[in-house]
Amino acid sequence: MEVTIESALAEHSPIGVPRADLEELDAAVRSAAERIATGREQDEHGYAALNLPDETDPEPIEAAVESVTPAENWLTIGIGGSALGAATITEALDGDGATYSLDNVDPAAIEALLADIDLSETAMNVVSRSGRTAETLANFLVVREAMETAGVEWTERTVVTTGESGPLATLADRHDLPTLTVPEGVPGRFSALSAVGLAAAAFQGLDLEAILAGGRQAEASLADSLFESPAYAYGATMYALEARGANVAAMMPYAESLEAFAEWFAQLWAESLGKDGRGQTPARALGATDQHSQLQLYRAGPKDKVVTLVRPRERPSVPIPETDQDAIDYLGGSDLRALIDAEFDATEASLRKAGVPAIRIEIDALDPAGIGELLYTMEAACIMAGELAGVDTFTQPAVEWGKDTARALLRGEQTLETVDGLSVRTGPESQ
Numbered sequence: 001m002e003v004t005i006e007s008a009l010a011e012h013s014p015i016g017v018p019r020a021d022l023e024e025l026d027a028a029v030r031s032a033a034e035r036i037a038t039g040r041e042q043d044e045h046g047y048a049a050l051n052l053p054d055e056t057d058p059e060p061i062e063a064a065v066e067s068v069t070p071a072e073n074w075l076t077i078g079i080g081g082s083a084l085g086a087a088t089i090t091e092a093l094d095g096d097g098a099t100y101s102l103d104n105v106d107p108a109a110i111e112a113l114l115a116d117i118d119l120s121e122t123a124m125n126v127v128s129r130s131g132r133t134a135e136t137l138a139n140f141l142v143v144r145e146a147m148e149t150a151g152v153e154w155t156e157r158t159v160v161t162t163g164e165s166g167p168l169a170t171l172a173d174r175h176d177l178p179t180l181t182v183p184e185g186v187p188g189r190f191s192a193l194s195a196v197g198l199a200a201a202a203f204q205g206l207d208l209e210a211i212l213a214g215g216r217q218a219e220a221s222l223a224d225s226l227f228e229s230p231a232y233a234y235g236a237t238m239y240a241l242e243a244r245g246a247n248v249a250a251m252m253p254y255a256e257s258l259e260a261f262a263e264w265f266a267q268l269w270a271e272s273l274g275k276d277g278r279g280q281t282p283a284r285a286l287g288a289t290d291q292h293s294q295l296q297l298y299r300a301g302p303k304d305k306v307v308t309l310v311r312p313r314e315r316p317s318v319p320i321p322e323t324d325q326d327a328i329d330y331l332g333g334s335d336l337r338a339l340i341d342a343e344f345d346a347t348e349a350s351l352r353k354a355g356v357p358a359i360r361i362e363i364d365a366l367d368p369a370g371i372g373e374l375l376y377t378m379e380a381a382c383i384m385a386g387e388l389a390g391v392d393t394f395t396q397p398a399v400e401w402g403k404d405t406a407r408a409l410l411r412g413e414q415t416l417e418t419v420d421g422l423s424v425r426t427g428p429e430s431q
């Protein structure tokens with residue numbers, strides 16, 4: 001993997017980082033790297049996530065999945081960190097079997113999914129670190145009932161992935177369900193390389209050991225200097241850019257199958273670093289598609305963004321057939337692979353020309369090792385950025401407030417104050 005920060009330097013952008021500032025920042029990176037290393041050694045909350053590639057054992061994950069399959073469909077019922085890791089890994093890699101993520105509680109979407117799939121060919125993993133998240137438990141209850149109605153013995157089709165205790169752990173115990181553990185000290189958004197992210201991959205027959213080996217490769221490249229570590233180069237540069245006004249972090253992978261990765265990154269970055277009045281707002285984009293929409297804003301809008309461009313170095317070849325039409329003859333005889341790579345390079349150059357900082361991340365291939373390496377690198381980068389900013393990277397108090405309030409509203413223990421005159425209706429007066 002290579003992280004290239006050249007286009008984020010001050011010589012290319014008015015909000016770019018001067019090389020001298022990076023040299024200076026490197027002393028803080030050194031202390032932060034030491035803090036992270038100590039946290040890992042002592043398995044402290046959050047830092048423990050960076051030990052997952054060494055500690056996750058594929059065997060019990062594969063055994064749990066095997067005990068509720070074969071099946072055609074795999075539902076991951078979870079939300080946020082309990083869903084996005086699995087979605088990222090399965091979307092990025094080309095495994096067997098259909099996987100679905102039930103994270104939202106949109107009744108129309110759930111109804112449509114349940115009508116579409118054969119429930120007798122469906123297994124599920126109910127994932128919640130706390131075991132208390134309303135969306136997850138509600139979706140589980142709905143799917144469980146749908147299975148019962150369809151005559152499917154749900155207890156033979158359900159794996160539970162949760163913390164040591166909590167309502168979900170109790171339920172798993174009561175029904176004797178196969179259970180996987182969300183490791184102690186690992187916040188949901190940092191749990192992709194545990195059972196949380198890997199059970200869906202096991203269902204698809206993907207090589208879990210290779211995913212973890214990719215994580216270990218990224219782990220081996222952590223160093224005390226941003227100039228020696230891709231993860232810390234990314235985290236430190238993003239931190240320095242924010243200080244210079246890059247308040248929006250656009251994540252733009254040039255690979256259709258990394259769209260979920262951009263979503264995973266958005267949670268990681270926003271929930272970990274959005275604190276104490278600071279933090280970059282993540283924006284999700286997809287190359288080359290969004291060159292034809294969002295790029296206009298990125299190049300010509302406010303100079304408050306950094307764009308991260310991600311691509312695999314290896315891609316399959318799909319030749320573009322020859323054509324005798326003059327205006328498009330430059331395409332004939334080329335390859336979609338060459339085209340998307342040219343678009344990637346052109347976007348980076350165009351951002352640089354417009355003075356918009358960009359960071360390039362290249363992984364060797366979109367294979368199990370490549371995705372393991374990418375996820376680990378971004379997690380370590382995020383922890384580094386959090387250390388430098390002095391925020392509490394591993395908590396999410398602002399999110400918890402909303403969760404508690406929603407629960408209280410449902411139980412009827414609380415009502416929200418309503419403000420008249422702020423809603424606009426369309427349609428007849430009587431509606």
Ligand SMILES: O=P(O)(O)OC[C@H]1O[C@H](O)[C@H](O)[C@@H](O)[C@@H]1O
Pocket residue numbers: 079080081082127128129130131132133136188189271396399400403
């Ligand atoms: O795994 P759970 O306890 O169900 O939590 C699922 C998600 O819920 C919350 O909203 C947190 O902000 C997320 O960080 C977490 O990943």
